[in-house]
Amino acid sequence: MILVLIDILIATVPLMVIFASLFAFTTWLERKALARIQNRIGPNKVGIPCTRISLFGLGQPAADGIKMLFKEDIVPRGADRLFHLLAPILALIPAMLVLCFLPLEFPWTKSLLPVQAFLLDGAVIFFFAITGLNTLAVFMAGWASRNKYSLLGGMRAVAQMVSYEIPLVLSAVIVVMMVGSLNAAVIADAQTGFNWFVFSPWGFAAFIIFFIAALAETNRSPFDLPEAESEIIAGYFTEYSGFKFALFFLGEYIAMFAISGLAVTLFLGGGDGPGVTMNLVDQGLATEAFPGLTVIWFLMKIFALIAVMIWLRGTLPRLRVDQLMGFAWKFMLPLSILNIFIAGSALHLMAGDRLADLDETQPVLRQLMEGANLPVVAGLWIGALLILYVAAKGLNQLNRPNVRPREYKYAE
Amino acid sequence: MSLLGGGIFKGMTVTLRNFIGSYFSKERLTTNDYSWRPDGDLPQGIGDYPKEEGEQLSDTTTVTEYSRNFPMLLHDGGEPMDTVRCVACQICERECPPQCIYIEKDYDENGKYIKRPAIFDIDVSVCMSCQICVEVCPFDAIVMNSQFELSTPDRFGGLLVRRDDLLKSNDYYHQIHPEEAAARDQKMAVEKAAKEAKKKAAEEKARAAAEQKAAEAAKGDAE
Numbered sequence: 001m002i003l004v005l006i007d008i009l010i011a012t013v014p015l016m017v018i019f020a021s022l023f024a025f026t027t028w029l030e031r032k033a034l035a036r037i038q039n040r041i042g043p044n045k046v047g048i049p050c051t052r053i054s055l056f057g058l059g060q061p062a063a064d065g066i067k068m069l070f071k072e073d074i075v076p077r078g079a080d081r082l083f084h085l086l087a088p089i090l091a092l093i094p095a096m097l098v099l100c101f102l103p104l105e106f107p108w109t110k111s112l113l114p115v116q117a118f119l120l121d122g123a124v125i126f127f128f129a130i131t132g133l134n135t136l137a138v139f140m141a142g143w144a145s146r147n148k149y150s151l152l153g154g155m156r157a158v159a160q161m162v163s164y165e166i167p168l169v170l171s172a173v174i175v176v177m178m179v180g181s182l183n184a185a186v187i188a189d190a191q192t193g194f195n196w197f198v199f200s201p202w203g204f205a206a207f208i209i210f211f212i213a214a215l216a217e218t219n220r221s222p223f224d225l226p227e228a229e230s231e232i233i234a235g236y237f238t239e240y241s242g243f244k245f246a247l248f249f250l251g252e253y254i255a256m257f258a259i260s261g262l263a264v265t266l267f268l269g270g271g272d273g274p275g276v277t278m279n280l281v282d283q284g285l286a287t288e289a290f291p292g293l294t295v296i297w298f299l300m301k302i303f304a305l306i307a308v309m310i311w312l313r314g315t316l317p318r319l320r321v322d323q324l325m326g327f328a329w330k331f332m333l334p335l336s337i338l339n340i341f342i343a344g345s346a347l348h349l350m351a352g353d354r355l356a357d358l359d360e361t362q363p364v365l366r367q368l369m370e371g372a373n374l375p376v377v378a379g380l381w382i383g384a385l386l387i388l389y390v391a392a393k394g395l396n397q398l399n400r401p402n403v404r405p406r407e408y409k410y411a412e
Numbered sequence: 413m414s415l416l417g418g419g420i421f422k423g424m425t426v427t428l429r430n431f432i433g434s435y436f437s438k439e440r441l442t443t444n445d446y447s448w449r450p451d452g453d454l455p456q457g458i459g460d461y462p463k464e465e466g467e468q469l470s471d472t473t474t475v476t477e478y479s480r481n482f483p484m485l486l487h488d489g490g491e492p493m494d495t496v497r498c499v500a501c502q503i504c505e506r507e508c509p510p511q512c513i514y515i516e517k518d519y520d521e522n523g524k525y526i527k528r529p530a531i532f533d534i535d536v537s538v539c540m541s542c543q544i545c546v547e548v549c550p551f552d553a554i555v556m557n558s559q560f561e562l563s564t565p566d567r568f569g570g571l572l573v574r575r576d577d578l579l580k581s582n583d584y585y586h587q588i589h590p591e592e593a594a595a596r597d598q599k600m601a602v603e604k605a606a607k608e609a610k611k612k613a614a615e616e617k618a619r620a621a622a623e624q625k626a627a628e629a630a631k632g633d634a635e
Contacts, residue, residue: 037427039440314431315423393416 014106015099022299023253024061030310031060037314071242076146079239083144088240088247091137094130095254101127102261103185103270105294123184124176127262128169131217134255135161138219138226138236141248145239153235157226160216160324164223167332168213171206174343175266178203178364184262188270193277195363196269201384202343207267209336211305214259216328218252221313228318260305264298273297330399331392338391342384349380477589480556482536483545485578492579497553499527504545504554512538513545532575536562552596558588 028043035042043057075084101123120126135158142154175197176182179190197203216223227235237248264270271294319327350368369377415421434440488495500517518530545554557580564570586593 033431036431036434039430039434039442041441311424311427311431312420315427316420389416396416 012100015104016096018299019096019099019254019257020250022257023250024065025058026253026256026306027061027064027249028058029306030313032057033307033310034314037311065246068246069243073242073244074239076239078146080144080146083140084239085244087137087141087144088244088251090140091134091251092247092254094133094137095251095258098127098130098258099254099261101184102258102298103188103265104261104298105185105271106292120183122182124172124182124187124262124266127184127258128165128172131255131258132161132165134217134251137251141240142236145236147239149232149234149238150236152232153226153228153238156228156232156321157219157236159321160219160223160225160328163325163328164213164216164332167209167328167336168217170333170336170340171210171213172262172266173340174202174206177340177343178347184265184270188265188272190362190364191269192272193363193366194269194272195365196267196272197365198267198269200346200365201381201388202339202346203267205339205388206336206343207263209332209339210263210267211308213328213332214263215309215312216324218255218259220256220309222316222318223324224318225321225324230318256306256309257302260302260309261298263305264301268301271295271298273300326399331395334395335388335392339388342387346380346384350377477558477591479558479560480543481541481558481560482539482556482562482573483534483543483554483578484557484580485532485575486553486555486582486585487579489581489583492576492581493528496528496579497551498529498532499551499553500529500532501550503548503550507544507548509542509544510538510540512536512540529575532578534573534578535571536573537567537571552600555585555589555592555596 032042043060045054046057046059046063047054048059075081101120138157138161139154142150142152142157145151175187178197179187181187181190191197198207215221219226225231225235227237229235232238237245240248273293275290275293276297347368430440486497487493488497500515502515502517505513505515512535514531514533514535515529516531518526518528520526541556543556546556562571582593582597585596
């Protein structure tokens with residue numbers, strides 16, 4: 001019993017430590033990148049305390065954390081104190097929890113495979129189930145604050161997160177169809193040797209849809225309506241200060257890591273990369289050049305996605321509420337359903353009657369390519385891309401608001 | 413037919429260009445590195461930033477010549493209160509939206525109004541830098557300063573700027589906002605010329621009237 005507990009601690013504590021420190025680094029990175037995008041300098045003063053060493057302002061997250069800890073924790077008089085306290089905790093716990101389902105194979109967890117939570121069959125389903133709790137936390141915060149802006153933010157968050165959950169899950173279905181398993185580790189292993197699902201047309205389309213829906217799910221710009229500071233102050237965490245606010249902030253970033261991690265697992269090959277070779281004999285599990293290489297690749301891919309998120313935040317203006325809802329229901333949903341049909345037909349046309357014989361422990365795309373003849377595959381891929389593009393373009397035209405083009409008097 | 417999502421990529425290239433460019437060209441940076449770091453690059457401003465810790469900011473320290481912060485009172489050099497342009501007409505006090513200006517007129521020992529303020533206070537904790545006082549002033553006496561280093565340990569008295577601290581010379585104005593100061597000087601010169609011309613015209617008219625009257629009187633005498 002004790003041994004199991006120790007194993008669990010060994011498996012989970014590094015996750016918390018690593019992702020919490022990555023959170024600190026990401027806040028710095030985000031401020032720095034946004035500043036540079038706006039031709040500013042960004043934080044560059046705080047470094048090692050009591051010295052003049054500034055280290056590009058890398059001490060800023062620590063300073064922010066200390067500030068947050070010592071700030072007064074204000075609860076509005078009319079607030080529901082219990083739920084006001086519970087909401088930030090509930091925002092953080094699901095985000096932390098789903099980190100366990102990412103197929104991160106740390107060198108020190110190899111020996112304790114039995115407690116590796118990510119070996120759960122159906123990890124993908126579980127992931128979506130747990131992240132769905134985030135909606136509850138956000139609405140709880142909005143409701144318990146007894147503030148009009150908070151409630152507006154909470155209501156917007158519920159509408160947005162429920163709407164974008166659907167394209168998110170539907171685009172993940174593509175990968176589940178191709179692999180035939182819901183186990184995150186199996187899905188990652190089925191993409192070794194650069195057989196990433198993002199390299200197929202339907203996988204690429206699903207990845208784009210997944211990424212956009214993930215942005216909306218984590219309330220990131222341009223979908224940050226629940227906390228739109230120019231409209232409703234800070235949305236659902238208007239009435240939060242001090243450490244509770246810090247917890248919300250932490251939860252938001254951990255959720256970003258988690259959903260990026262899922263995107264990496266589903267579409268970007270998990271821990272696959274140069275130096276990781278396919279091991280076709282031993283259950284398809286990849287062998288790495290040195291221990292921990294897959295983890296490094298995995299985290300680097302997560303960071304690439306985070307960087308794109310920051311980049312988009314620095315680029316795009318916030319959507320209107322009706323645009324947001326229209327985009328989810330009139331554009332993303334039909335496109336992801338069409339994508340499922342395309343993926344299914346492509347799978348059948350390429351694999352034919354071999355479909356039942358596909359080995360889920362081997363790279364899927366490679367197996368599909370092996371049997372089929374090249375012109376058919378090429379035609380299929382170009383056809384799929386064309387259909388998806390035309391469908392997206394058509395949906396875009398259909399959703400165009402029926403107004404005449406705006407005439408700019410001074411601009412352009 | 414444009415590429416789907418092309419606008420997003422266009423925007424992203426713009427932000428990427430700014431991101432990378434800000435590392436290579438210092439001209440892009442809209443803010444200056446306000447630092448006591450000895451190795452820090454000096455900004456391209458009019459005044460210099462303090463390079464050593466504890467060194468005071470010079471009076472002309474400013475970010476760019478277009479920066480405006482809080483109002484100041486102008487005088488034309490010499491003893492400030494002798495050449496102050498403000499006549500304590502209190503137009504700015506009445507127009508100020510957040511009511512941050514307080515003015516009292518100055519009187520000599522006989523109780524006669526002399527055209528200058530006895531008290532002129534601006535509460536910079538209330539001032540919103542709207543420049544309406546600058547717009548309404550008929551004497552070009554109040555303009556915007558660009559000094560920003562105003563932090564003080566005293567919340568109440570420290571942020572109430574008194575008349576003597578508000579008084580700045582026109583030369584200083586030329587130093588911090590050269591373009592605007594030159595334009596204002598020119599405008600004032602034109603106004604002065606117009607005023608003088610008008611005065612002259614009035615004088616001439618008066619003289620002509622007097623002459624006519626004299627002529628009429630002479631005529632009447634002749635009759």
